[in-house]
Amino acid sequence: MDEIRTPYDTHAEQAVLGSIILDRDAIGLCSTFLQADDFYHETHRWIYQAALDCHKRGTPADYVTIGTVLQDRDQLAPIGGVSHLIELTNVTPTAMHCEWYGNIVLDKAQARLMIEAGRDIAAMGYESDERASLMERARLMLERVERRAQTSDIHWARQISNDYINSLSDTTPRGLPTGLVDLDRMLIGGLHKSSLILLAARTGMRKTWFALQVALNVARAGSPVVFLSLEMNRAALWQRLCALQSGMSYTLIQEHHKMSAAELARHIQADGELSMMPLGIMDADVTTVSRLRQNALGAVAEHGQPALVIIDYLNLVTPENDKRNSNRVNDVGEISRACKQLAASLNIPVLALAQLSRAIEQRQDGIPRLSDLRESGSLEQDADVVLFLDRPDLRKRDDSLAGTADIIIGKHRQGPVGTVTISVDASSGRLRNHIGYEVPAGYGGPR
Numbered sequence: 001m002d003e004i005r006t007p008y009d010t011h012a013e014q015a016v017l018g019s020i021i022l023d024r025d026a027i028g029l030c031s032t033f034l035q036a037d038d039f040y041h042e043t044h045r046w047i048y049q050a051a052l053d054c055h056k057r058g059t060p061a062d063y064v065t066i067g068t069v070l071q072d073r074d075q076l077a078p079i080g081g082v083s084h085l086i087e088l089t090n091v092t093p094t095a096m097h098c099e100w101y102g103n104i105v106l107d108k109a110q111a112r113l114m115i116e117a118g119r120d121i122a123a124m125g126y127e128s129d130e131r132a133s134l135m136e137r138a139r140l141m142l143e144r145v146e147r148r149a150q151t152s153d154i155h156w157a158r159q160i161s162n163d164y165i166n167s168l169s170d171t172t173p174r175g176l177p178t179g180l181v182d183l184d185r186m187l188i189g190g191l192h193k194s195s196l197i198l199l200a201a202r203t204g205m206r207k208t209w210f211a212l213q214v215a216l217n218v219a220r221a222g223s224p225v226v227f228l229s230l231e232m233n234r235a236a237l238w239q240r241l242c243a244l245q246s247g248m249s250y251t252l253i254q255e256h257h258k259m260s261a262a263e264l265a266r267h268i269q270a271d272g273e274l275s276m277m278p279l280g281i282m283d284a285d286v287t288t289v290s291r292l293r294q295n296a297l298g299a300v301a302e303h304g305q306p307a308l309v310i311i312d313y314l315n316l317v318t319p320e321n322d323k324r325n326s327n328r329v330n331d332v333g334e335i336s337r338a339c340k341q342l343a344a345s346l347n348i349p350v351l352a353l354a355q356l357s358r359a360i361e362q363r364q365d366g367i368p369r370l371s372d373l374r375e376s377g378s379l380e381q382d383a384d385v386v387l388f389l390d391r392p393d394l395r396k397r398d399d400s401l402a403g404t405a406d407i408i409i410g411k412h413r414q415g416p417v418g419t420v421t422i423s424v425d426a427s428s429g430r431l432r433n434h435i436g437y438e439v440p441a442g443y444g445g446p447r
Contacts, residue, residue, distance in 0.1 A: 008108045009105065010041065013044045018091060019097070021063050027052065030098060031052055034105060038105055039105060040109075139293070175189030176190045178191060180433055186409055186420055195384040197387065198373075198386045206389065206391070206429070208231070208232065208240070211351060213430065214351065220277065225279050225309075226295070228309065238271075238281075245273055246269070246428070247428045280299055305348070310351045314354045336352075385412050386412075387408065391406075402426070
């Protein structure tokens with residue numbers, strides 16, 4: 001059996017370096033995608049780094065200037081002196097193919113990174129650490145390989161223009177509809193891909209009911225939803241979903257032994273309808289960011305790409321390295337960034353529920369504000385949309401407002417802010433469209 005050799009191409013590495021010495025524009029081209037660490041031979045890494053440093057200073061990278069930099073670093077003699085730099089030009093077929101040679105070097109470097117990551121991941125399989133933590137470390141290793149495979153994140157004007165013109169002919173909805181028409185209108189089509197949407201409220205405002213209603217509306221339309229619950233078990237969530245689907249009293253569903261035969265049949269029918277929907281629930285007492293991600297990716301592997309992930313609720317997520325003396329502000333910042341990254345990596349909206357601080361109770365109006373987001377300003381910073389769920393009927397104890405709730409759009413990166421009023425069925429928990437929406441006076445465009 002032939003011995004497996006580490007991937008590298010000495011001739012391609014020499015041709016890149018020779019091209020740089022022959023053509024003053026070659027280093028500018030190679031520097032956009034090639035790094036010194038991509039070279040297998042150490043002496044080649046030294047030479048390329050010297051050429052990069054010349055380029056950064058605006059100095060032409062030829063055998064004289066590169067030789068001077070190497071001399072200052074005591075690296076000229078070990079490579080064989082200036083004569084070796086000249087020899088590199090002699091073994092280079094043509095400087096015109098510098099980019100081609102460079103891509104060969106990069107391809108071999110990526111192969112070595114994959115081998116290194118695979119070896120490390122295989123070794124981790126024998127470790128006794130928590131499996132979710134090991135999976136997160138493995139993911140980071142693979143992301144490092146993936147990042148190196150991307151030669152440039154810069155998109156030039158012509159390509160951006162072409163993509164934009166092509167998008168004008170796309171008639172598919174811009175967002176994922178929540179089923180609440182006025183809210184979708186304010187959000188310019190609903191919940192958008194790669195967006196982190198934060199739903200915040202005080203205790204008792206029925207955040208979970210709102211999230212379940214959105215999940216149900218999306219799943220009814222045939223789009224897969226993953227509901228990650230850290231507060232309620234799946235049986236309790238399922239009872240609420242049955243109430244929303246059937247329109248029956250939630251209290252009666254809890255006390256199902258009191259149902260009439262007709263009510264029981266209606267309840268069973270709702271359960272059957274729910275069972276056919278693309279809706280998954282994960283419940284857990286304690287979970288970390290990596291476990292959230294692991295379960296979301298597991299859902300993709302089992303059932304395909306979800307259209308929406310809901311996290312109930314964000315303040316209960318445990319940071320990756322939970323320490324007794326950790327800073328909670330930093331922890332929440334880490335968690336919110338991870339949720340945003342999850343939305344971006346899966347290219348789906350993530351709806352995360354959050355608790356408001358008690359400061360809201362000290363104000364006379366009691367209306368939620370961005371400053372009320374509990375424990376971290378990172379929540380406001382990372383979220384693309386911040387929704388507040390307010391129940392003036394409960395807050396003011398005003399029976400004339402019974403049956404309504406306000407969804408306050410406190411932040412909207414791509415559109416207007418304002419308030420949407422919806423109807424609430426106190427018995428079943430159902431949420432419905434109500435009286436339209438308001439846009440603040442003087443609003444002049446997206447914020």
